[in-house]
Amino acid sequence: MNEQLLGLADDELVIGWRDSEWTGIAPLLEEDVAFSSIAQNEIGHARAVYERLADDADALAFDRRLDDYRCAPLVELRLLDWANTIARRWLYEVADEIRITALMDDADFGGLAAKINREEVYHRMHAEMWRERLRDEPRFRAAVTALWPYALGVVLPEQRAALAARTGLDEVDAVERGSHTDDFAPLWEEMTMVRRSAPAGAQW
Amino acid sequence: MRDEQAFLECVQGGGQVETADWMPDDYRAKLVKFIEMHGNSELMGVLPEREWILRAPTLQRKLALTAKVQDEVGHAQLIYRVVEDLGKPRERCLADLVDGKAKFHNVFHYPTKTWGDVGVIAWLVDAAAIISQKALLKCSYAPYARIMKKICWEESFHILHGRDVILAMVTGTPEQFELVQEALDRWWGPLMQFHGNPIPKDEDPMYVWRIKSQGNEEARQQFLEGYVPQILELGLTVPDPKLRRRDDGTWEYSEPDWDELKHVVTGHGPKTGERLAFRRRFLAQEQWVRDAVLAA
Amino acid sequence: MIYEVFRRERNGQAFEHAGSVVAPDTEFAEAWAREQYGRRGESVALWLVPRDAIHDVEDWADEFDLKYRRVDGYSIKARLKEARERAIARAG
Numbered sequence: 391m392n393e394q395l396l397g398l399a400d401d402e403l404v405i406g407w408r409d410s411e412w413t414g415i416a417p418l419l420e421e422d423v424a425f426s427s428i429a430q431n432e433i434g435h436a437r438a439v440y441e442r443l444a445d446d447a448d449a450l451a452f453d454r455r456l457d458d459y460r461c462a463p464l465v466e467l468r469l470l471d472w473a474n475t476i477a478r479r480w481l482y483e484v485a486d487e488i489r490i491t492a493l494m495d496d497a498d499f500g501g502l503a504a505k506i507n508r509e510e511v512y513h514r515m516h517a518e519m520w521r522e523r524l525r526d527e528p529r530f531r532a533a534v535t536a537l538w539p540y541a542l543g544v545v546l547p548e549q550r551a552a553l554a555a556r557t558g559l560d561e562v563d564a565v566e567r568g569s570h571t572d573d574f575a576p577l578w579e580e581m582t583m584v585r586r587s588a589p590a591g592a593q594w
Numbered sequence: 595m596r597d598e599q600a601f602l603e604c605v606q607g608g609g610q611v612e613t614a615d616w617m618p619d620d621y622r623a624k625l626v627k628f629i630e631m632h633g634n635s636e637l638m639g640v641l642p643e644r645e646w647i648l649r650a651p652t653l654q655r656k657l658a659l660t661a662k663v664q665d666e667v668g669h670a671q672l673i674y675r676v677v678e679d680l681g682k683p684r685e686r687c688l689a690d691l692v693d694g695k696a697k698f699h700n701v702f703h704y705p706t707k708t709w710g711d712v713g714v715i716a717w718l719v720d721a722a723a724i725i726s727q728k729a730l731l732k733c734s735y736a737p738y739a740r741i742m743k744k745i746c747w748e749e750s751f752h753i754l755h756g757r758d759v760i761l762a763m764v765t766g767t768p769e770q771f772e773l774v775q776e777a778l779d780r781w782w783g784p785l786m787q788f789h790g791n792p793i794p795k796d797e798d799p800m801y802v803w804r805i806k807s808q809g810n811e812e813a814r815q816q817f818l819e820g821y822v823p824q825i826l827e828l829g830l831t832v833p834d835p836k837l838r839r840r841d842d843g844t845w846e847y848s849e850p851d852w853d854e855l856k857h858v859v860t861g862h863g864p865k866t867g868e869r870l871a872f873r874r875r876f877l878a879q880e881q882w883v884r885d886a887v888l889a890a
Numbered sequence: 891m892i893y894e895v896f897r898r899e900r901n902g903q904a905f906e907h908a909g910s911v912v913a914p915d916t917e918f919a920e921a922w923a924r925e926q927y928g929r930r931g932e933s934v935a936l937w938l939v940p941r942d943a944i945h946d947v948e949d950w951a952d953e954f955d956l957k958y959r960r961v962d963g964y965s966i967k968a969r970l971k972e973a974r975e976r977a978i979a980r981a982g
Contacts, residue, residue: 410647413663414640415873417880418887419671419684420911420922422640426664427929430657437653448652470876472883512924519917523887584709585651593766594651594709594759668926675910684912741909748930888914 392443393460394546395499397567398489399439400461401544403451404574405482406432407581408465417472428479428513435506442502452585456570456578463565464540466574476524477533480517481541484556486510488549540565605734605804612736613679621803625735626680628805633673634691634698636666641869642706643715651709658755662716665748672741679737685884692874694861699723701784703863710773713763714781716756718821722788724749725816729808764828771829778825779833786834786847787855789813818845893919894944896937897927905937 409429416422440447464482469475490510493503524530538557542550542564554561585594598618611617617625643663650656674684690696701719706712727746733739763770795801795809818837822845825832836848858866892912896905908927913919919938927933957963 407648410644410660413644413647413660414637414667415876417876417883419637419667419674420913420918420925422667423664423671423925423929424921426660426667427925430660430664433653433657433660437657440653448654451653452651472880516921519921527882527886529882580648584646584649588651588767588770592770593762594655664929668929671926672909675912678912679910744909887918888912 391496391499394493395439395443397460397462398493399436399443399451400459401465401482401486402432402436402439404459404461404577405465405478406430406436407577408467408469408478411468411470412475424516428516431509431513435509438502438506442499448585449590452582453590456575459570459574459578460567461570461574462540462544462567463569463571464537464544466571466577467537467540468573468577471529473524473527473529474533474537476517476520477530477537479513480521481534481537481557482544483510483514483517485541485544485553487514488552488556489545492546492549534559539563543567602803606802608732608804609734610736610739611734620799621805622680624799624803625738625805626677626682628800629673629680629735629738630677630682630687630690631697631699633670633677633687634696635702636670636673637691637873638698638702638869640666640670641872642702642704642865643712645706646709646712649709655759659712659716662752662755665752669741669745669748672744673738676737676741688873688877692870692877694866694870697859697861700787700855700858700863701781702869703858703866704781704784705865707780708773708777709759710763710770710775710777711781713756713759713774714777716752717760718756718778718781718785718825719788720749720752720756721821722785722813722817724753725813725820726789726806726808729806729813732804732807734804760828764830775830778830782833783851783854784858785817786814786850787852789817791850791852791855815845818847819843891915891919892941893923893938894941895923895927896939897933898935899933901934905935908933908936910941911938 406429409425409432412422412425414422416425436451437447440450444450464478464485467474467478469478487507487510490503490507494500494507496503521530538559539562541557542553542561543566545553547564550561550564588594596616601616601618601621605611611621640663643659643666647656647659647663650659674687677687678684687696691698701715701722706715724746727742727749730742731739731746733742760774763774790810792811792814793809795812798806798809800806801809819839822832822837822839834848836846838846840846857863861867861870891914892910893916894910895908897908898905911919911922911926913922916938920936923936923938927936
């Protein structure tokens with residue numbers, strides 16, 4: 391279970407990082423603001439889960455070696471174009487809903503999962519709104535197709551049929567958690583550089 | 595009442611103007627340029643801070659910095675909306691900005707180098723900006739004065755955040771203290787130039803039209819009075835040997851480099867080209883999105 | 891399309907004009923207005939109204955100066971002074 395929770399927290403931390411990359415350069419100022427809210431919620435979720443898993447959430451979030459992170463490849467990918475970004479947002483939210491809803495049944499974690507789920511409602515609305523707008527756009531459809539195997543890797547194998555049913559896409563081989571994409575190392579480098587510049591335990 | 599003299603007397607007497615009211619062409623032109631520059635500045639200020647969201651050393655700092663920068667984009671949105679109602683569409687403002695045809699404040703043309711910059715910017719650059727923004731609460735153009743209320747309210751959170759970042763570092767390791775001092779040494783020059791050259795307010799068209807309600811020097815003095823004591827009490831030094839408070843309460847300081855200011859705001863700052871190019875690249879790349887969405 | 895945004899800050903207060911958002915439809919307008927006027931919990935409710943739907947009223951005719959309809963139409967100071975003086979005189 392802890393592995394699964396760590397994966398959830400790492401997913402939220404990293405997708406929050408990716409969503410923040412749009413700061414200042416989103417296609418519309420309104421979306422710049424919206425993505426900042428989504429990113430803050432994601433970091434907040436990551437923090438809440440890290441706090442469950444360790445005394446020092448910041449240490450757990452930022453002080454691990456690259457290989458010790460458990461995020462899914464989907465969130466690691468560097469996708470600085472809108473079609474791919476929205477495709478990822480949408481696929482991630484659908485996958486995450488399946489994951490979080492399943493966790494709501496857990497005796498220990500159910501309460502926190504429910505809280506996270508309530509906040510995600512807005513993310514789903516936002517992703518769905520954009521998917522509606524872009525559904526006929528060839529760039530978007532190509533992005534969904536390319537990212538779909540990665541999306542399947544976000545959820546557990548037994549949850550993939552449900553994910554396929556929700557998205558209307560046929561199940562294919564998933565890109566599994568476990569190894570990191572090439573895009574993760576530069577992200578990890580930048581995410582941890584300030585923290586690594588000071589001795590452990592330095593206050594910021 | 596299409597009488598420029600009467601309009602002038604009205605605004606100088608505290609009168610306010612709404613969007614549909616008649617205004618002299620010069621007033622309208624200066625207003626648009628002033629407000630547009632403010633919008634551009636909010637937006638360009640985002641880029642240096644963006645880097646540090648990605649590098650924030652704790653989850654709390656990441657959240658706070660994200661929220662601060664989000665406010666700034668939100669401010670740009672509000673500001674461009676005001677400009678749009680005055681006749682210049684946002685798309686044109688953004689095009690002029692990335693083409694180097696429009697100005698933004700000097701401070702956003704400079705690089706950020708360390709987490710020390712994050713603290714100095716949020717604490718002192720925002721403080722300098724808030725002084726100007728509070729004076730704009732009385733702007734003769736009412737729609738702009740009204741959005742300034744929301745902007746000032748949100749900015750108050752930023753200064754708290756900035757102060758907290760600085761305090762954590764000056765009470766941390768000696769290296770962290772040095773990061774703050776070093777950042778302050780680099781930012782002091784631009785900060786002193788920020789409020790503009792000391793043109794007497796009656797010669798400043800912005801003041802004459804009561805678009806600004808305060809002269810440049812008045813703003814700078816307010817900044818020094820408010821913040822130099824705060825800087826010194828932390829054990830930091832200000833890199834100006836001439837800086838001192840006179841007996842009459844006003845501050846004496848080395849003449850800021852007005853040539854540098856002019857050079858920078860006309861598009862020749864150390865980071866101007868790079869940042870505009872970055873925005874231009876994404877503006878072009880994502881034009882299709884605006885076409886897809888705004889074509890209702 | 892321009893949507894005017896009205897916000898209610900707290901329960902019990904009236905809706906007040908807050909600004910405007912440009913959006914292609916009410917779905918986007920809502921998403922974006924929520925962000926601009928609610929991300930810091932500053933509003934309990936919003937009204938979004940297309941600018942076109944707003945009917946302006948700005949002209950008022952006041953040709954015959956019906957002063958009695960306004961507070962400045964009554965000037966009671968002088969007469970009140972006299973009435974008080976007479977009351978004192980009557981009592982004395």
